[in-house]
Structure formats: C-alpha cells, structure tokens
Amino acid sequence: MYATEADVARWLSSITDLKHDPLPLPTESDRVDYEGRQRKRRKLSTHRHKLPSPPASEPTRAMADMPPSSLKRPRDPEDPADRAHGALSSSQSDGAHDQITPRPGRFQQIQTAEWIPFSAGSSHSNQSWTSSASSHSAPVLKRPKSVSSRTSPSRQIRNAEINQTGFRMGSFRLDTYPNSLNALRCELRDIGLGDGILPASLENELRRADSEMPRFAFDRDEGTRAQTEAIATDLPPIDWVQALMKRADECELNRECEASWNGEIHAPILEQAFRINRFVSNGPVDFRYAQAAQIIHAYKPREAPSKMVDFCVFYWPGKGSAEEQAIEDICQTRPAQSINHTDLGDLCKRPIVLSIETKRPNVERDNATLQIGTWQSAQWRSLRHNRSRSLRSIEFLPGIIVLGHDWQFVASILDENGKSVLLKGVRLGGTESELAIYSLLLGLRRLRRWILEDYWPTFVSDVLAVS
Template identity: 30%
Template sequence: MRDRTFILNWIETAHLSRDIQHTKDSETTGKRAYPSPEPEEMSDLTPERTKKRKTASTDEDDEVEDIDVETTPRALLMPSRPAPSPSSSPTKSSASIRSASLRSSSQASSSRASSSRRKLSNLSLVEHGVQRQQLNGPDTPNLPQPIVDALKTIQRLERGKHVLASILDRSRLTSLLDVNDLDDRAFATDRDVGSHLSPDDVDEILADAERCFKMDHDEGVWNVEVHQYLLKKVLRRSGSSRLVDFTLCTTAPIIRDYLPPRAAEKRVDFCFFIDPSCDPSYKPRIETLVKLLPEMSISHTSYGPLRVRPTTVSLETKRPGNDFDGAILQISVWQSAHWVMLRSLLGRTWPGKQACGLSRKDYANKGLRELGALHGIVVQGHDWIYVATSPAFVDEEGRESTRTVSFGDFAGEFGSPD
C-alpha cells in the first residue's frame, strides 16, 4: 500500500495540472471562464416554461389554489449584489429601513391570511374537501365522542385537576402549587395520567420559549428550540412504552391519490405515529396492508419513515401572530387526505357482504364512525390550540358526502385550551 505522503503529493499534482489546463483553455478561447453549477443545482436554476395566456375558461382556471407546497426552505443561488458606487444616493437610516421592512412584512402576512381564507373557502366546495365548523365546547352539536372526550380533558386541566403525575416529588412542587393556587386535586390518581415534567424541565422550556419570542425567531427555530424538546420530554420519557412516538415531518409529502381534487398538497411540522416495533402484533398486519396501498404506505404520505408507521395526531406550528388560517388550511388538507386514505384502506379490506352483512361503502363508513376523529394541535408562539377533524357522511342537504369537517377555534368557559 502506498504511503500517505505519496497520495497527498499525487493529489496536489493532479489539482495543479487541472488548474494549468483550465488556464490554457481560457486563454485559447479568449473568453472569461465561469464555474458551472452542479447538476442538482441546475435543476433549481432552470426556469419553468412560461404558460401561454388562456383565451377560454378551463377547469384549471378554477383550481382550489396554485401549487404552494409547504417544504423546507432551500438556499437560492443568487448573484452577489454589486457594491454601491460613491456617487449613489445617501443610505437610508436603519430606522427607515426597519420601518419599511415591518410594513412589508405586515402586508405580506395580511396577503397570506387572505389567501388562506380564500383557499379554505374554495376547499369546502370540492369532493373530499374540508368544511370548517366552530368548536364551542363539548356541547357543540353533532360532535363525535372522541372530540367531546378531548374537550372535557382540556376543561379538567384548565380547572387544575389531574395536571401532575402522581409519582412526582411533591416537596419540589410546593412553590408551583402555591403560586397557581392548586391543591391535591392537581395530582392524578392514575399513574399514566398527568405531566411527568420536572420543575427544572418546565423552567428550561419556558426560558427557551421566552428567548424565541424576544428574538422574534421564525417557526423553524421554535421547532428546534422548544417544540422538539417538549415533545421529546413528554413522549420519550424513561419508562414509557414508546408505542406512540413523534417525528418532525416538514418534508413528508401527501400521496396524490388522497388529495382533494385540484388542491395543492400541504405539509405539517410534526406528527405522532404508532411504532409497530414496540408491539409484535402490529408488524405482520401492517406488512400485509401496505401491499394493498399506493406507494406501499400505511400512511397518507410517501415519506419513508412513515410508510410502515401509522400516523395519528398532527401538529402545525407558526411563529407568534402569523397566519393562523394558513395553519388551519395545512392541517385540514393533511388530515383530509388521511381520511381519504382510511376510507380507501377499509374499502380494500372489505370481507364481502356475505361475511359482514354490509356493502363496501357501509363497511367503510362504519369503520370511520368508530374511529370518530383525528386530533391536531396548532401551535402559534406560546399558544397551543386544539383542533380536530371528522368525516362528514352527509352534507347540509342530507346528501351523501365524503368531505371532512374541521373543528377549531375552541375557547371554552375557562379560557383558551393552550
């Protein structure tokens, strides 16, 4: 084997030869040589062909929305800005620039909010679309039982009941109980109920959230600094079964088969999932089912880590005061696709009318009714807001429907459920 010094000398020689040849080529052509982008960069730089203006109305004119995929931002390859010449006009003051930036940001936020409301409105008109419904508490008419149960849990926590796990050291919580006027009812009687976070954990999370707020960080920083850490402390604590876990899923695309007609896909920031490796009974059933489904995925996304891990709760995050309607739109489209996938799965596993006494459609509807709801959370800065969706089997006129009802904006008698 050649020694390391020989290899390094060979590399230096190769680089020098390449540079000399490159210089000769440039002198021969008499043209300035520019570095070429890598192939993967070329795909980002290649502009799309401009479409000709339509002279007649088509279905595409009535699209629910333009292609607006929520993806992780990528760096754009842009030419460097030329340095200002000495003769250029005087530089604006930093205060003026900041003021203009704030106005521009405010206008952009207003435009996004208006666009999100329009898209939500349009989405209610299409098959497999989404209809919004105000969530006024457990007594909201026609509310599925799983949502009623979730709201009652929220109200119980607001009253300070069963907030803390019974195994926590009460001597370390004296100050917390006193400041918040809590008594022994704050401790759960069931070992698996209540928060297991220690006072130190809570202080650290609060400090990180306060820092993100004061520094006006974007949602990506909130996700890393606050949300990821909190979810990890809750779902991956020592001694838990880990059957239910979570993942960041900002790059998880919805499978096109499950999207509402003419709707652009939307993505969410986090989702909970069932990990079949923690329960041997799940794995063989999932392996059988994925063979029947698009992209061989048990979920409504083709994202690799979730193809054999059924998704459950969805979380969409926003920075404080930023585009709440956009968050509702994202989580609504995401969960609407989830319902379409579940309906398709039930239809594919229908045992036949002779075996179950139900038609394929009634068999699927029965399964969806038994599930009842998909739960979600919109996180906007410090505020955690409960949302949920459920299938709509009939519309307002009593006709059959495959749309999804999105329940949100809940603020109960005892305040916001965040």
C-alpha cells in the first residue's frame, strides 16, 4: 500500500541534476509586455523539463479503485491529533454543505422571525453575532420588517391595528359610537331598504315604463306623503335608471376594469346626487376624482404604506367669505399649505367631508377597507394638527365603500386613545335594480343634507374658529 525504501531510492536517482543540466531560460515571447499586455504562455512540450513527481505504484492504483469509506483509517477518540483533525474536517464539510443548502424564498425571509441575544444590542452595534451568542443571555425576538404595499391586505390591516397611526376595525353592532352617528345610520339603513321611499304619485308613471318597482317602495301614508314628495323631487327619470342598470350589468358580465365602473357608473350617480348637471354643482357641496390624491407626508401612517381613495366629496366655501379667509390663514401654518391631509388640486383649500373607495365586484374587499381606513385615519390627524385641545364637535367622518353594484356606508370615530376606528355595515343601495338605484340616490342626497346642516357648521366653529 505504501512505497518501499527501494522505490524512493530509484525515484531520487531519476531526478535531473539542475546544477549540470539547468532549465532553459525564458524566451522573449515568454516575457511580460511592459505596455500592459500579457502574452500567452507557451505550452510546454513533452520533451521539456518538468518538475519531478514520485512514480505511481501498483498499490496506489489499487487504492483509487477502492470505495472512499474503506480508505479512511479508524480514528482513536482518545488521540488529540485525531480529535483536532475531525473538528477541522467537520467544519470544512459544513462549509461545503452550506453552498448547496436551499435558501428560503423572499416572502419566507420576510415572514421568518430572527432570534438574537439580548447582549447583541441594536443593529448599529459593531459586536458580532458570534461574540454576542457566546454570552449566555436569553434570546429576544427581533422586530419584524415593516409592511409594504405588496404585503397581503390582511397583514396590512393587522399592522394598522397595532400601529398607533393606523386604525382598527369596528362594527355598528359591537362598538359604542355617538348618538348623532346612530341617528344618521338608522336613516340611511331605512332608505337602503327601499320601503316607502318614493311618492305614490310616481307609481303609475313607473308602471307604464315596464318598471319592476315593488309596491312597498311607494309611500301611501298620509302622514308622511308630503315629506316624501319633497325629498324625492328632481329624481332622474326611469329610462335613465334603466340605462344605468343595464350598463352596470355589462361592466360586471364583461369583467370590466375599475376605471370603467368609475367613469360610466359611479361618476354619473354622484352627478345626480351633488350636481345640477354634469359640470355645475348644486350648491357648495361637490365631488372630485381623487385617484391621484396622495396623503401628505406629515399625516402618513408610520411603518405602513400610504393609501388613496377614488372620490372625495368636499365643501366649497363662498368666495370672499369669512370661512374662505380663515382657511387661507390656517393653511399658511399647515403641512403642504393644505386644509386637508392631501394637496391635490383644489382639495388643498376645500375641506373634504365624504371619502369614497371603489372596487370591482367580488374582489379586494380587504383592500377597499384598508384604503379608506388608512385615508380617514390621516384625515383625523389633519383635523387635529397643531391643536392644544381635542375636537369637541366633529364626532365622526363618513365614508363609502363601493364593490361593483353594492354601496356600503362606513364611518370612522376616535376611541379613548385617539385611534381611528372604522365602523362598517350599512347598505346605502346599489346598481343591480331600479329600487336599489333610487335608494342609493336618496341616501347620497341625505348625506349631502347632513354635510350642509351638521358637518359644515361644526367644522367652521371647531376647526376654523369662526363664530
């Protein structure tokens, strides 16, 4: 298995004596070009001198044919040299093994918690993990990375719940909220049900138009008929309602994008509720497309992505009025010089009252909740900006989530810790039937009246401090 003394002697005698037969000097082609170019090394031919190496023996060739396990010498655990060699081999093996160990995917790396010892200190410490781990300290869980816009909506909502600048989910059935909000909620709920919302004088007209309006939609009560007649004035004709319903069905069946729903379904409904015609508002309450309205940096949630909504309903104070002047004065000391939590277009000087987030049907319900919840929590921070006292009279912020045909009223309040709570669960109406469209229009008009009679006077006294 090993070379004999005679084999070694024969090998030594075969070595060329370099003293009497030196190696040839390098030629010019082997030299380095001083201009920075390296010539190729000439391939040594078989007749040139080579460095000596011991001859291969038969036992050596036989060893190559043996399995690797049989080549190992049994190690003595009591031998210090064997123990040291074993430790070195183990570390080298582990190092090689690390090169082929599968690594977790990007999402797994974000989700996986990393344990570090207490003694490791902050991430700015220069102390290595090895030296930290050598101290026998109890482990602590490192803070997870902040979520991004690509994180799942459910995890983003969870992050918003534990973040003070976020919001938490609430319910009209489980949470406590102001009486004023409860009164508005009940009115909107009744309108959404469609019971007696239309004057009886419209029944014959709708029947002639082959309408499928149910009989309970008409108010036949003598005590409330006059009020219903007044509220239902200037409703769009039945042919407009039927055309809108047909187009909404096409959007759903053809799986059209959110922009189609916004431009051809949602915007015309808002025009009917807040404008005299397509371009002229019906008084100081109007709406704007707000898909590009970013939250101002000062009001963005910490450690969470910012969000936007699709439409904003605002109040437009009269030109030259005391309210307009107060807004201009306040904006001089506010972030981005805006009265709101965004500064897109004229939203920087017209207070936002109602925010609307829209999605296609049957998709992204959590995303819609996340967007309007984040948006309104920023609006609360905007309302409380630079205030030494809390808001006295603004008790809630209304909002709407639209999922295809379905329109849901939501509202955010502040809990005892000043955190925004988003309450959900009241149907305003929809676009899947004639009755649902009329319910929706009357519900939006009720919100417009609430803005004029309740919210704006409160905003003027509480935020603008104008008597």
